[in-house]
Amino acid sequence: MKILTTATKCILTAGVFLSLSMIAFSQVKYSSKAVNMSVSGTSTMHDWVMKSTGGDCSVTFSVDATGNITDMTTLTVTVSSKALKSGKDAMDKNAYKALKADKNPSITATLKSADVSTKDNKTYTIKSVIKLTIAGKTVETDLIATAKRVNDTSISVKGEKKISMKDYDMSPPSFMLGAVKTGNDVVLAFDVVLNQ
Numbered sequence: 001m002k003i004l005t006t007a008t009k010c011i012l013t014a015g016v017f018l019s020l021s022m023i024a025f026s027q028v029k030y031s032s033k034a035v036n037m038s039v040s041g042t043s044t045m046h047d048w049v050m051k052s053t054g055g056d057c058s059v060t061f062s063v064d065a066t067g068n069i070t071d072m073t074t075l076t077v078t079v080s081s082k083a084l085k086s087g088k089d090a091m092d093k094n095a096y097k098a099l100k101a102d103k104n105p106s107i108t109a110t111l112k113s114a115d116v117s118t119k120d121n122k123t124y125t126i127k128s129v130i131k132l133t134i135a136g137k138t139v140e141t142d143l144i145a146t147a148k149r150v151n152d153t154s155i156s157v158k159g160e161k162k163i164s165m166k167d168y169d170m171s172p173p174s175f176m177l178g179a180v181k182t183g184n185d186v187v188l189a190f191d192v193v194l195n196q
Helices: 002-024 089-098
Strands: 026-032 036-041 048-052 056-063 069-080 106-118 123-134 137-151 154-164 185-195
Touching: 048 089, 056 185, 069 123, 123 154
Parallel strands: none
Antiparallel strands: 026 056, 026 185, 036 048, 036 185, 056 069, 069 106, 106 123, 123 137, 137 154, 154 185
């Protein structure tokens, strides 16, 4: 009888610890349909930028009992290639050609791994490795983002990454019959407010 009682106590204790750990760390999903994204670069004539305010983003964060972010476990971002606009039709047309937008209509990113750190539980640094797909080619790349709480149910996330178009088998666009050529490197920047 004592053996049974001891075994029962062990099971109950394990159950309590498991319940407490589940309460202490929970998964919280956030999403947005307003991803502010920009792609900027240089050319032989002047710098340029293309912007989009559409797209879908969903993220799952692990949070502790006090609501502090401890990890990022999922990330999915989808932005239409043709949602990027420079304000100049000719430039947009050449950019979509470089992006192979007719065959590959979306720029996407998914999470491979992440490490979240903070010094004040207000601003978080997310060091991640993502699978970034542009012009139909997927490349694993490191990405550092900053996250801040907007309120109890919203988080702002922003960051940027310098990428090489050649890594994605893209030919840098040219204009005016090749007289104006863009540089190979571009900066991909994003800013999004995620809501529960």
